Amino acid sequence: MKKIPLFLLLFLFAASYGQAVRKYSNEFMNIGVDAAALGMANAVTANTSDVNAGYWNPAGLLGVEDRQVSLMHASYFANIAQYDYAGFATKIDDNSAWGISAIRFGVDDILDTTELIDDQGNIDYNRISKFSTADYGVTFSYARKLPLEGFQYGVNAKIIRRIIGKFANSWGFGVDVGFQFERNDWKFGLMLRDITTTYNIWNIDEDEYAKIKNAVEGQNQDLPESTEITLPKAQLGMSKKFEFHYDYTLLASANLNMEFYQTNDIISTSFVSIAPAVGFEFGYTDLVFLRTGFGNFQTITQIDDTKKLSFQPNIGLGFKYKGIQIDYALTDLGNQSAALYSNIFSVKVDLGIFR
Template sequence: MMHLFRFARVLGVVGLSVTLTTAALAQSTDNTPKYANEFLNIGVGARALGMGNTQVSLAQDATAGYWNPAGLLGQKTKYDAVLMHSELFSGIVKNDYAAFSMPLDERSAIGASIIRLGVDDIADTRNLVNEYGQINYDNITYFSVADYAMLLSYARKLGPEGLTVGANGKIVYRNVGSFATAWGFGFDAGAQYQHGNLRLGLMARDITTTITAWSINSEKFRNSNDTLAIPKSSSEITLPRVVLGAAYNVKLPGQFSALVSTDLETTTDGRRNTPISTSFISIDPKLGLEVAYHSVAFLRAGVSNFQKIEGTASTKESWRAQPSLGVGFTTSGLRLDVALSRLAVEQAKTNSIIVSLGYGFH
């Protein structure tokens, strides 16, 4: 038990050190970037999204390449593959994900993940009215705005029993039709530790910062009929974020069990609307629960994205959170997970349905 507490303390110290170091770097910059490459923080997998995105200490299948590459060594089959599709904001935004993982030997494993978040079939009506003032619908063209990421993951067992570490190398590609494109490169690092029913996790995203360079097609803008200023090519910097996670499995009567999990996500890109928010760091807590029957059927719930809502003349200041629910079934290596997440958009709310399919085989 002392060994467990010592490791938990080391994990916390490492996470705090990374957070403070990167936050200090952000403080030394006059214009601290915020929400760069934010599409990479939405989450993947219906199991995770149904549990409030609390997966840093739990992920042990192909989705670990995204949540914490150290978990790739925990998968129960030799090969594992996951597909996910979800639609956000009444189907306007499509979020797709695919991943595959496999061991190299008894002490190491690799994985690959692809993420796409996009809005398709956007109408370009700039040339709807021709030079004679006439409307010509044939002049309408369509384009897509999409963000892509590829993650290549590696995990390895180290030192004490139950300890694994991992890292991601990631390539980011962002596209705004033929108007602009961007490329970015970055690295993540993570660790997981399991002792009995307790799991601990640490994930440092964009640990070296991720620089995304935009290239603007100026000629495309000059061909338009509007008078908007032409944007210039520039770069975005994604500062590190550190997530500490913990989970505990409880045996219930009969064939039931319960898994309780929590993640503390710490960002270093300035003040955010989170329960703990300073000009130095911001911390967003997440909570998740999974009740399993015979390790075949699962019922899940979670809460995340705590935000303070300013009051008006007739209402008081209040806190709002994003709840989520999910169910899952598994048989003969096949896993089907469905999650329902309620997103808040200003004063409106919209439900998002996430479906993912996983398959593990030898």
């Protein structure tokens, strides 16, 4: 049983609404998928070319040779929250491919103590119930080659579903567009997320909200906003794979992650903030992979007003055999930043091996 007090319930409820236009709405869709990519600090916009490209850059789905599935699980907040992902992709023909993926980020079995104390001040533990808060994202992806040699593009259509017990729920819709270009073994990628701005409409149960409204005197008196708009983001990447003695490879990649508002990123203006990320993957005979990456570069203001550069290092390990690949990533090394989670496992399978 997850014993979450009333104040966290109020926080979850209030944080889900806030302003109508929010910088960090639907942030569960930005956590990332695939331990291989997370081990490289998510710097995979240019080189992603498997089933997980539906998340990182849908243009990369053209790298799927047959049919692929991918699964990932991670825990958050000391196993209180669970993060799960599943994806499928297949080729349509030599020039096009499609895929579908789903993400769930949720906290289950939260104790609802809004009715613990009645109007007379009596405590009755039988009135405690449990509920879940969960965010769902389903993405439909399509990729196609452009008439120009080396160019390809992809499009994502995203459906967002967010639920906070019986208190409130919302539906949202958004669109991503991605591009990739390859020339002389160099790869370049551009991912534009939420280009239409992802729009969420909330349905608030006023009877249930009254319980929260009356739980703490003088707090949560105004009904929250019923709409959210997620602002666009962009990732620009490049990568190159080097081969040594036929058996060894080194993939080097870099990203510029852009948000169109001011943040603590090392490049920050009122129009755009930019945070770099770099990743490396050392491979042996396409069987064993070692990965590392550095990202989430932030300028942190200390208590004495001095500035400190913070970043998040990652490492990873992968094994691939006969179409089955298992990957592991460890994030938040050295306590450089507050990472969302630390240990991530994922598996990817080429379904052609079962023929």
